Amino acid sequence: MNDIPLLPIIGDAEIALLEKLSNANAVSGDEGEVRAIVLEQVRPLVDEVKVDALGNVLAVRKARQPGALRVMLAAHMDEIGFMLTSDGEDGLFSFALVGGIDERILPGKPVKVGKDHVPGVIGAKPIHLQEEGEDERSIPVDSLKIDLGPGGENKAKKGDRATFATTFQRVGPSLIGKALDNRLGVATIIELLRHAPDSIELIGAFTVQEEIGLRGARVAAYAINPDLAIAIDSTPAYDLPLWDGSENTVYNTRLGAGPAIYLTDSSTLSDPRIIQHLVRSAEAEGIPYQFRQPGGGGTDAGAIHKQRAGIPSVSVSVPGRYAHTPALVVRLEDWQNTLRLLHSALRRLTPDVLAEPRP
Amino acid sequence: MKSLIQKLVESIGPSGYEGATREIVRAEIAGLGDEQHIDALGNLIVRKGHKAANGLRIMLSAHMDEIGIIATHIDENGFVRFTTIGGVRPHTCFGGRVQFVNGVRGVIGGERLESQDKVHTFEQMYIDVGASSRADCPVKVGDMAGFERPFLDLGNRLVAKSMDDRISVAVLIEALRQFPANSPHEVYFVFSTQEEVGLRGATTAAYAIDPDLGISVDVTATGDMPKGPKMEVGLGKGAAIKVRDGGMLSDPRLVRFLVNTAEQHNIPYQLEILEGGTTDARVIQITRAGVPAGCISIPCRYIHSPSEMVDYGDVQNVVRLLTATLSGPITLE
Amino acid sequence: MSDTLLPLLKKLLSLSGLSAYEAPVREVIAEAWQPLVDELSVSRLGSLHGLRRGQGAEPRRRILLAAHMDAIGMMTTQVVDGLLRFTEIGGIDPRILPGQPVIVHGRRELPGYVVQPADRLLPKALRGKPVPMSHLLVDVGLPADEVAELVRPGDLISFAQPPIELGETVLAGHSQDNRASVTAVTACLQELQHMRHAWDVWAVATAQEEETLGGGFTSPFEIRPDLCVAIDVTFARGPGVSSDQRAFPLGKGVTLGWGPNIHPALFEAFQTLAKQQDIPFHLEVMPRHSGTDAYATQIVAEGIPSIVIGIPLRYMHTPVELVSLKDIRRAGHLLAEFIATLQPDFMNEITWDKANE
Known part of the structure; x- marks a missing residue:
């Protein structure tokens, strides 16, 4: 083969795009900011692009050969965050959580609110005024407010969304930012569309509402009805030392160990044929990979594989520490290797992979 | 039928990896169906019969996977x-x-x-x-x-791991064997996958088949043990016709039809209201534009333990009820 | 016209029609809709579909109005010494049950009461405490042998509380959730008799909302509308929910849902219209699951732009649910006005680019 597309390499331009994506606000149901970036990026790369009824971006890069497999790559654009639930008397807004957020991490955090990214804070009671033992109880979200300061009631309104106000940064081998779950996946699909192999039809599905129930991926997969699907996401790395020094057996994934291939989570038992194809591709090209520990959690694959008559599906994730908090930490090399693995697997994909029934 | 049951329950086929069980089923049903295929999720789908003017396209579902x-x-x-x-x-x-x-x-x-x-x-x-x-x-x-636990034959009572739901797989195989020659129905026997992790196989099978009627066959809990749950269903009291469970309400018209069929054929039956758990029928019911769906259950003690117990008479009565149901027109009213 | 609404609602609140067993209420709704629509049909799941054709050129766009008709209630699980054990259909707080009049739908309809056994008959741990449903019973006042003849496991138990008029505009009863909304859809159909509308209108009384959102998934799949509106009840302020951000004043307007289940451009269109027409409304923030059929309609097939209109209601999932007729009429009026404004090319406005501006 002499038409192998250039291997996607992550350089400054790719990191700048991830930075832009990470700093954008896109709480589930309100993904417009990220959608605008995605549309701008993919329009020159694909043959067709549409935005569907839920706000998913579906971008089709057709095969340049007949008889090609139709492959759906899904990455969710949305992130966890907040929604204002009151009119903000004195600039203080009550709020609800959107997606899975540990309410213990909320007090004392800066946030940005609405389309204009109005700065605000989630306050906390001074330690001086607390009663004995108060610090042993977590503070319920009902008693917290987002404070936009004097006149804040005119800067935002009930129903507006808010996110943590973290700014993306690059630190040594790491990338740190909010919403890298799953802007990493979004950026990865953009690069794969940029370097798409001619031998398959590649459909990039930039999905909405993953964090509140895999809702965008469901209708996207129904509409696309692909031969197979790969959900690209970020998965937690709990690879920290245990307090008693014993062996950590519940790390989920480890930073620096390469892309995490899903075997099973709460929502999907990955198709063993595609797992095998990924493993063979990685081993053929010497790309490091790891299996995510089987367990809970779920990705867009959970919705995709059950659409219509069934769609063989798998998930591949970039490991990241501290998901669903203000700042995730990931390794650049893991992202690069995820991109390499997926590119290799897509290039090597033929209908033979699915010729035999699922074991 | 007991040796078939033993083979099925002693095979290892956890959700998503039902291959070994599916191979046993495939060998058993060789030549019995009109057409069969394995879908993307590993469901084994066997078609039998032709839809006459007064017939329906029916999906029967029993899951192969085990916890x-x-x-x-x-x-x-x-x-x-x-x-x-x-x-x-x-x-x-x-x-x-x-x-x-x-x-x-x-x-x-x-x-x-x-x-x-x-x-x-x-x-x-x-x-x-x-x-x-x-x-x-x-x-x-x-x-x-x-x-792992060997099959135990206590005469009327049979014990094994994965009676949930291999006993129903055996029932479906037997019903396929006894498929009434005069049946007006086009019947899809679905040996489904991934039920235990969320009814996933039946979801895609039902979409593909697009049936007029769905019946799952599965085990249900009983209330007939010392200080057991307050539940009317008991071992040896007949095929259990599900009225509701924790995930769905059976189509009342189908419940009525099954009750009438059992009474006409003198097949012992009991009515089942299960307060937790659900079956493939839940997802069949809300497939596409909706499918009238219900479930015939085999009462089973100690579900989700390595020693699940069923009554052999109940098993045979479920086969009889299924066969009787398929043998003539089905009216839902 | 609208003077027929109160009698209709009272009739609807006097019927059973539990989830999956909607036939009794479906028949009455069909009767009310018959003169208002061009076609009536029943889906395979038991939802009622009424089609009122638009006057636009074919092919016409379609809007689906979904109001669930199923009610919560109970189901017999065991008959013991002439008394009935039962479980719930839909979510019921067992603390409202003792002393509640019910109808047991056995071989014939049997009036009865939910009863709470005396403390001396309960496990020690429960004495003086709220009694869980597993320990409550229904007594139909008949001898045990007669009850055994008449009642079987699976027989339904519905609330028998007749509707109560509280003043001129407020009605209390069981199943206001969501027959109040069915009445609002009826009001909309009545108004449409005198209006021109380009789009086809599919009025749907959905089945099994309280259990699986079954009608919310299956009816839009069959009809494939361009837009869906779920009409459902929402929380009204009252005892226990006075200052809650999730509750709205009774009789002071409908709510328009806002959140991930709702298409923002559709919300915008409704909001603009409501302001123009001086129809009072409140913004109802729905950060996650809207708790209505819209949760389903939005993700049917390739996805359908959806919105939720709420009618405030006090004491949800009790047999004395309170709703103001004013809000029911407002919901019907808003729907009719919206449908009348729908131009054949309206879908061009339902875009995400616009919503992002």
Whole structure:
């Protein structure tokens, strides 16, 4: 083969795009900011692009050969965050959580609110005024407010969304930012569309509402009805030392160990044929990979594989520490290797992979 | 039928890895159906019969998969940490035996407990496959296993792991064998997958088949044990016609039809209201534009333990009820 | 016209029609809709579909109005010594049950009461405490052998509380959730008799909302509308929910849902219209699951732009649910006005680019 597309390499331009994506606000149901970036990026790369009824971006890069497999790559654009639930008397807004957020991490955090990214804070009671033992109880979200300061009631309104106000940064081998779950996946699909192999039809599905129930991926997969699907996401790395020094057996994934291939989570038992194809591709090209520990959690694959008559599906994730908090930490090399693995697997994909029934 | 049941219940086929069980079914039904295929999720779908003017396209579903475990970590001394596939309960695990899909066998052990009154949590348990280090452990992360327990024939009562739902797989095979020559229906026998993790196989099979009527066959709990749950269903009292369970309400018209059919044919039956759990019928019901759906259940004690017990008479009555149902027109009113 | 609404609602609140067993209420709704629509049909799941054709050129766009007709209630699980054990259909707080009049739908309809056994008959741990449903019973006042003849496991138990008029505009009863909305859809159909509308209108009384959102998934799949509106009840302020951000004043307007289940451009269109027409409304923030059929309609097939209109209601999932007729009329009026404004090319406005501006 002499038409192998250039291997996607992550350089400054790719990191700048991830930075832009990470700093954008896109709480589930309100993904417009990220959608605008995605549309701008993919329009020159694909043959067709549409935005569907839920706000998913579906971008089709057709095969340049007949008889090609139709492959759906899904990455969710949305992130966890907040929604204002009151009119903000004195600039203080009550709020609800959107997606899975540990309410213990909320007090004392800066946030940005609405389309204009109005700065605000989630306050906390001074330690001086607390009663004995108060610090042993977590503070319920009902008693917290987002404070936009004097006149804040005119800067935002009930129903507006808010996110943590973290700014993306690059630190040594790491990338740190909010919403890298799953802007990493979004950026990865953009690069794969940029370097798409001619031998398959590649459909990039930039999905909405993953964090509140895999809702965008469901209708996207129904509409696309692909031969197979790969959900690209970020998965937690709990690879920290245990307090008693014993062996950590519940790390989920480890930073620096390469892309995490899903075997099973709460929502999907990955198709063993595609797992095998990924493993063979990685081993053929010497790309490091790891299996995510089987367990809970779920990705867009959970919705995709059950659409219509069934769609063989798998998930591949970039490991990241501290998901669903203000700042995730990931390794650049893991992202690069995820991109390499997926590119290799897509290039090597033929209908033979699915010729035999699922074991 | 007992030897078929034994073969089915002793096969290892946790959710997503039903291949071994599916092979047994495939061999049993060879030549019986008009057409068969395996879909993307591994469902084995067998079509039988033709839809006459007064007939329906019917989906029957019994799931092949069973609850099990999956390896999450091999520690430095070769002990296998695991998590569960489907609704495994911790108090049924310690001291039990498992068999991995790749044939490796092991026993479930547990860390020392502070109090003997406590039950091990899954995090406190591990599988010992006789290895002494990570390097010589024949199990790797992601390998799946089912519980191992031989079939026990107590005469009228049969005991095994995975009676849920291999007993219904046997029922469907038997119903296919006895398929009435005069049936006006086009019937899809679906040996479904991934039921225990969320009715996933039936979801896609029902979409593909687009049936006029759906009936799942599955086990249901009973209330006939010492200080058992307050529940009317009991072993040996006949085929259980489901009125509702924790996930759905059976189509009342189908319930009425099944009750009438049982009464006309003198087939012992009981009405089932199950307050937890659900079956493939839940997802069949809300497929596409909606499908009238219900379930015929086989009463079963100790569900999701390695010793699930059913009554052989009930099993035969479910076969009779299914066969009677398929033998003539079905009116839903 | 609208003077027929109160009698209709009272009739609807006097019927059973529990989830999956909607036939009794479906028949009455069909009767009310018959003169207002061009076609009536029943889906395979039991939802009622009424089609009122638009006057636009074919092919016409379609809007689906979904109001669930199923009610919560109970189901017999065991018959013991002439008394009935039961479980719930839909979510019921067992603390409202003792002393509640019910109808047991056995071989014939049997009036009865939910009863709470005396403390001396309960496990020690429950004495003086709220009694869980598993320990409550239904007594139909008949001898045990007669009850055994008449009642079987699976027989339905519905609330028998007749509707109560509280003043001129407020009605209390069981199943206001969501027959109040069915009445609002009826009001909309009545108004449409005198209006021109380009789009086809599919009025749907959905089945099984309280259990699986069954009608919310299956009816839009069959009809494939361009837009869906779920009309459902929402929380009204009252005892226990006075200052809650999730509750709205009774009789002071409908709510328009806002959140991930709702298409923002559709919300915008409704909001603009409501302001123009001086129809009072409140913004109802729905950060996650809207708790209505819209949760389903939005993700049917390739996805359908959806919105939720709420009618405030006090004491949800009790047999004395309170709703103001004013809000029911407002909901019907808003729907009719919206449908009348729908131009054949309206879908061009339902875009995400616009919503992002």
